[in-house]
Each structure stands twice: as C-alpha cells, then as structure tokens.
Amino acid sequence: MRLPEDRVVPGPWPEERAQPSSAGDAANARLDRDSAHQQRRAASDPAAIARLAASMVAPRPPAWRRVLSEVQHFWLLVAFLLVWQAVSVFGTRINPQLDVMLPPPTAVFSAAVELANRHALMPQIVDSLYRVLLAVGTASLIGIPLGLAMGWFPRFRSIVDPLLEFIRPIPPLAWIPLSILWFGIGDTQIVYIIFLAAFFPIVLNSMAGARDVDTYLVRAGQSLGARPGELFATIVLPAALPNIFTGVRVGLGIGWMALVAGELVAAPTGLGYMINNARTIFRSDYILLGMVLIGVLGLLLDFGMRRAALLIMPWHKGQ
Amino acid sequence: MAQVSVRNVSKVHVPHDGAPLLALHEVDFDVERNEFFSIVGPSGCGKTTLLNLLAGFEQPTRGELRVDGELITAPGWERAVVFQEYALFPWYTVSQNIRYGLKRKRCPPAEQDRLIEHYIGLVGLGGFESRYPRELSGGMRQRVSIARALAVNPAILLMDEPFASLDIQTREYMQDELLKIWQREPKTVIFVTHSIDEAIKLSDRIAIMAPRPGRVEEIKVVEFERPRDPTNTAMVRLAAEVKAWMRQQVFTSPAADAL
Numbered sequence: 001m002r003l004p005e006d007r008v009v010p011g012p013w014p015e016e017r018a019q020p021s022s023a024g025d026a027a028n029a030r031l032d033r034d035s036a037h038q039q040r041r042a043a044s045d046p047a048a049i050a051r052l053a054a055s056m057v058a059p060r061p062p063a064w065r066r067v068l069s070e071v072q073h074f075w076l077l078v079a080f081l082l083v084w085q086a087v088s089v090f091g092t093r094i095n096p097q098l099d100v101m102l103p104p105p106t107a108v109f110s111a112a113v114e115l116a117n118r119h120a121l122m123p124q125i126v127d128s129l130y131r132v133l134l135a136v137g138t139a140s141l142i143g144i145p146l147g148l149a150m151g152w153f154p155r156f157r158s159i160v161d162p163l164l165e166f167i168r169p170i171p172p173l174a175w176i177p178l179s180i181l182w183f184g185i186g187d188t189q190i191v192y193i194i195f196l197a198a199f200f201p202i203v204l205n206s207m208a209g210a211r212d213v214d215t216y217l218v219r220a221g222q223s224l225g226a227r228p229g230e231l232f233a234t235i236v237l238p239a240a241l242p243n244i245f246t247g248v249r250v251g252l253g254i255g256w257m258a259l260v261a262g263e264l265v266a267a268p269t270g271l272g273y274m275i276n277n278a279r280t281i282f283r284s285d286y287i288l289l290g291m292v293l294i295g296v297l298g299l300l301l302d303f304g305m306r307r308a309a310l311l312i313m314p315w316h317k318g319q
Numbered sequence: 320m321a322q323v324s325v326r327n328v329s330k331v332h333v334p335h336d337g338a339p340l341l342a343l344h345e346v347d348f349d350v351e352r353n354e355f356f357s358i359v360g361p362s363g364c365g366k367t368t369l370l371n372l373l374a375g376f377e378q379p380t381r382g383e384l385r386v387d388g389e390l391i392t393a394p395g396w397e398r399a400v401v402f403q404e405y406a407l408f409p410w411y412t413v414s415q416n417i418r419y420g421l422k423r424k425r426c427p428p429a430e431q432d433r434l435i436e437h438y439i440g441l442v443g444l445g446g447f448e449s450r451y452p453r454e455l456s457g458g459m460r461q462r463v464s465i466a467r468a469l470a471v472n473p474a475i476l477l478m479d480e481p482f483a484s485l486d487i488q489t490r491e492y493m494q495d496e497l498l499k500i501w502q503r504e505p506k507t508v509i510f511v512t513h514s515i516d517e518a519i520k521l522s523d524r525i526a527i528m529a530p531r532p533g534r535v536e537e538i539k540v541v542e543f544e545r546p547r548d549p550t551n552t553a554m555v556r557l558a559a560e561v562k563a564w565m566r567q568q569v570f571t572s573p574a575a576d577a578l
Contacts, residue, residue: 219376220406222394222421224471234419238410315410315451 049239054210082104103285108292111285116157125293128259128270132301134257135194140248143199147206148248152236157207164203172197172258176265190262190270198251205247209240242316245309252305271297320388321349321375322507323475328382330368330533342368344532348392350475357518357525357527359561361569362487365533366511368486373509374400386474396420399468403480405460407452413463414439414448420471438466441500458489465497475507482517494520498545520547521553527561529568536568 061069115121116173150157172193183189213236221235263272268278271290278286310317321410321474330343350356358366371377372384378532384391391419394400399420407416412490415434421431442462446535452460461481498521501508518525522541526578529536539561543554 153464214406216404216406217403217408219374219394220400220402220408221419222376223374223396223398223400223477225396226419227423230423235408238408241410295492315408315453 042106044236054223100282100284103288107157107285108288111283111289115286115289124269124271124274124290125297127187127196128263128272129189129297131270132194132252132255132259135191135259136198136248136252138191139195139198139202139251139255143202143247143251144206144244147203147244148210148232148236148240151240152206152232153210157211164200168200173261173265176262180266185266187269190259190267193262194255194258199256201250202244202247205243207249209243209247210236212243213239241313242309245305245313249305252301253298256294256301260294322352322354322387323350323509324385325349325369325373326383326385327493328369328379328384330365330372330377331380331566332368341532342381343372344534346527346533346535347382348535348538350507350509353507355501355510355521355523356507356512357512357522358528359512359515359525359565360528360533361530361565362513362532363533364528366513367479368529368533370400370477370509370511371495372473373396374377374477397474398477399471399473399475401461401464401468401476401478401481403459404482405452405464407460407463407467409452412449412451413444416452416463417467417470420467424471425503434470434495438470439505440467441469441494456489457485458493461485461493462496465500469500469504469506473506475509478508478510480511480513483513490517495546497521502545515558515565516549519558519561521547525561527565528563 084134085104085106086099086101088102088107091098091102110122146160150160175193175196176189178190179189183192210217217239218231221231259270260272260275263270264276269274271294275287275290278284280289325346325348328343329341329347330431332340332342334340346365346369353432358369360366368377372379373391375391375398378392383539391398393499397413406421411419417438418431421434426434435448439448444459444462444466447459452463455463465481485493510518510521519541525539525541526535527537527539528534537558541557543551547554549555
C-alpha cells in the first residue's frame with residue numbers, strides 16, 4: 001500500500017528559518033529540504049524506511065563492547081572457580097587430606113598439561129567420542145526410519161509399540177552385566193549400551209514428528225499430485241526434521257551419560273576408564289579433569305548439533 | 320453436460336466415541352465450466368465437508384461426485400485446493416512452493432520456470448521468489464497459495480474460505496485480484512465462504528446451505544454486471560434477504576434448542 005507522495009508533513013520548513021546569508025548556508029538549507037523530502041517519500045521506499053528506523057534508535061555497539069557484555073554473564077562461573085581455588089588452597093592448611101579430596105582448579109589444569117604432554121589424554125577423548133558417535137550414528141540409522149514409519153503408518157505403530165514399550169523402561173545400565181557376557185569388555189559392549197540409551201528418544205521423537213504432520217500440508221501435497229512416496233519424501237520427512245533433530249540431540253546427551261557409566265563399570269580405555277583408574281591411585285586431579293572434560297565435550301556436541309540443525313533447516317530459524 | 324455433477328450425496332461422520340453424525344444430506348447440484356460457484360452457510364452446515372468430497376480427501380457415504388463424467392476417487396491436481404490457512408510448505412521458498420505441483424506433473428524444467436515466473440507476476444509477488452513463507456504477510460502467503468494452485472492448470476479451483484483469516488482491507492483487495500485473475504484466465508471456481516457479501520460480490524451462482532443435517536437449501540443466481548458495486552441497491556437487498564433467511568435457519572431450526 002502506498003501513501004500519496006505529496007502528503008504534507010507538518011513541521012518546521014527550512015524556509016521558515018533565518019534567511020541564508022551565504023552560498024554555503026544556501027546549500028545547507030537545500031540539504032535540509034532534501035532530507036525532509038526524503039522523509040516524506042520514505043513511505044514508499046523500503047530502503048529509506050530502514051534508514052529512517054535506524055536513525056531513530058541507538059547505533060549498534062562496536063564488536064568489542066558486544067563481546068564484553070557477553071563475557072559479563074560468566075562472572076558467577078569465575079567466582080565459583082575462585083572460591084573453589086581458595087577453599088582447596090587454604091583448606092589444605094587446616095586439613096592436609098583436602099589435598100587429595102579436592103584439588104584446586106590450577107592442579108586440574110596442570111594435570112591436563114601433564115597428561116597431554118605424555119600423550120595420555122587425547123587417546124581417551126578420541127576413544128570415548130568414537131564410541132558415542134558410532135553408537136548414536138547407528139541408533140539414528142535404525143531409529144529414524146523406524147520412528148518415521150511408526151508415525152506415518154498407524155497400523156505398523158500399533159504392532160511395534162507394545163514391544164518397544166516393553167523394552168524401553170529397562171535402564172540401559174541394567175544391560176551392562178548381560179552385555180559383558182555377550183560381547184566381553186571392550187568397544188562393542190560399550191557401544192551397545194550407548195546405542196540402547198540413544199535409541200528410544202530418537203525413535204519416539206521421529207515417530208511424533210511423522211505422526212503430527214499438519215493434515216493440511218499432506219492434503220495440499222495430495223491435491224498437487226504427489227504420489228505416496230513423494231508425499232513422504234517431500235512433506236512428511238521435512239515436517240518431521242525438527243523433531244528428528246530433537247531426538248538425536250536428546251539421544252546424544254543420554255548416550256554421553258551412558259558412555260561414562262559404561263566406562264566406569266568396565267572398559268579398557270576412555271574418559272570413564274581414566275576417572276576410575278585415577279581413583280585406584282588416589283589421583284583426584286585426574287578424576288576432576290575427567291569430569292570437566294566430560295562436561296565440556298557434552299556441551300560441544302550439543303552445540304554442534306544445534307549448528308547443524310540451523311544449516312540443514314534454514315527455514316526453521318528462530319523457532 | 321455440466322462439468323461438475325454432485326448427485327444425491329450424503330456423508331456420515333463416525334466419531335471414535337459417540338453417535339454417527341449426518342454431515343451432508345442428499346446434496347445435489349451441477350457446476351458449469353468456467354462458472355464461479357460459491358457455497359455459503361453458517362458453521363456446521365457441511366460446506367467444508369462438501370469441498371473435501373470434491374477434492375477427494377473424503378469419500379461420500381451415499382451418492383456420487385463426478386468431474387467431466389469421471390468419478391472423484393482421490394485428490395489430484397485437476398482439482399487444486401486453496402486452503403484457509405494457506406498450507407504452504409514452510410521448507411520451500413515461494414518459487415519452490417509453486418514448482419511443487421509442476422514437478423509432480425512431470426512438467427519440463429524450462430516450462431516450470433516459465434510458469435513460475437508467469438504466476439508470480441500474476442499474483443504480484445515479483446521480487447519475493449526466494450523468500451520462505453514465514454517471511455511473508457498473510458495476504459502474500461495466500462497469493463502464493465493461489466499461484467501454486469493455478470500453476471498446475473487445474474480443471475477446477477477449489478477454495479476453502481481462502482480469505483477468512485485476512486484483515487478486511489486485504490480481503491477486499493484479494494477478492495478483486497481473484498476476480499481479475501479469473502477473468503483473465505477463465506476457470507471453474509468452487510468457493511466456500513461463510514460471508515454472504517463475499518459470495519454475492521464474486522459468484523455467478525450461490526448454493527446456500529443449512530445445518531443439521533447439512534444440506535443445500537437453495538441455489539441463487541447472481542446476475543449483476545462485474546465489477547460489482549457492493550452499495551448497489553439490488554445487491555444490498557439480495558444480501559439482506561439471504562442474511563435474514565440464514566439467521567432464521569440458524570436460530571430457529573428445531574436442533575438449535577439443543578445448542
């Protein structure tokens with residue numbers, strides 16, 4: 001919709017001001033008049049509207065200021081680390097046992113440097129990541145198609161659902177003893193436990209995604225001539241993608257926890273193994289290092305998933 | 320022979336719990352080729368059910384619906400639908416949405432591009448080809464939806480309260496645009512609405528429906544010249560007459576006591 005271009009805008013006109021006394025003033029007066037004219041024309045020009053809007057608010061702060069304001073949010077975390085440091089350093093003077101019970105952050109940091117220099121840290125991280133990614137990948141490969149099929153074909157769902165609901169309430173950790181009997185101690189057994197943990201959230205979310213596809217989108221597809229296969233690929237799958245992503249994200253989170261639990265019980269390598277091994281030699285700095293690494297890696301995995309979701313679903317931004 | 324024939328159609332909805340419901344009772348009418356045919360009625364009169372049967376989303380319990388003598392058994396592009404809530408695919412851009420039906424028709428790519436350009440121009444959305452639906456206003460979304468339906472060149476355009484969720488100014492603008500498009504590229508339009516004014520403004524004929532059970536009570540011919548002036552005395556009188564009749568239907572029918 002356009003407003004009439006010659007609409008009168010009330011306000012001080014340049015002509016009403018003091019008469020220009022020199023050529024320079026005359027040019028300024030013309031500039032003023034032009035800008036008033038521009039503002040009146042803004043109603044029909046998107047770029048001019050954007051400029052007008054920008055001129056009404058404070059300009060965007062420079063990058064370093066924005067970084068600073070983000071960093072401000074971390075003051076409580078920094079305070080926590082400082083208190084932790086103070087408690088362990090001064091506490092050790094009162095009770096020497098605290099040296100082992102609660103090493104300070106600086107000790108955890110030097111433990112990281114020490115292990116890294118001995119090439120003893122990276123292999124643990126790589127082993128743990130490999131297990132989790134392999135297991136969650138397999139769970140996705142099986143769970144996503146299964147869940148989508150269950151969501152899209154109600155009769156298939158009614159057959160498979162009782163079986164899944166029978167197995168689902170058993171905690172993955174309860175499988176550890178049996179899985180050790182089956183697979184022995186090693187990668188396969190731990191991957192199996194993570195797979196069990198990640199599988200159900202992936203199946204259930206994919207199922208919900210396919211089941212709750214907007215009926216009108218399906219009908220729109222049908223009335224535009226989509227055959228059943230096309231309907232599934234072009235409508236059901238993209239409509240379910242946000243749910244599928246949620247499922248894999250949740251699966252990855254739960255799988256990461258199952259990994260550590262599995263490695264704590266029985267494993268030849270990995271971060272869980274590192275923690276448990278450190279306990280037997282009273283190296284609580286290694287234990288804490290393992291715990292911090294597990295937390296940070298879990299955070300990074302989740303961050304990566306969210307970035308991937310944005311890349312794959314550009315239409316889904318901000319939802 | 321009429322292009323669309325609806326013969327003695329009844330439809331019973333069977334809810335999971337509760338008694339079967341007679342949504343449509345012995346509906347019977349024809350629609351001529353290139354006619355603008357509206358279906359009006361209060362909510363619950365079965366007008367959307369009737370459109371779903373014409374689209375092929377549902378099957379009638381009794382009776383039959385035919386297009387050019389062929390029984391309607393499933394949805395298809397010959398009867399493209401424009402929905403009230405647009406039903407645009409959020410993961411496709413404007414031009415991808417319009418391309419959807421053309422791809423399904425196995426239309427050659429060059430022809431697809433030409434048709435997309437043509438229909439984007441027809442609904443006045445030049446410059447918005449690569450926007451996602453969520454970046455558009457309601458009126459623009461509905462224009463994409465109309466372009467998407469027209470692009471497959473359906474024999475019949477089915478419209479289910481297409482302008483009901485738009486504001487009044489946009490709605491009137493869209494009505495004018497739809498008429499212009501329809502006059503430029505004639506096509507059979509079956510248009511469901513609850514607005515009598517809208518139906519009188521647009522249609523060649525209006526089927527007036529009544530609820531409980533849903534049925535076609537009367538078919539009115541609207542003979543005013545287009546473009547129609549809504550303040551024309553004869554049109555105002557016709558609208559008032561139909562509205563009074565409909566009020567009486569809704570509030571004095573025996574079942575109304577049960578509401």
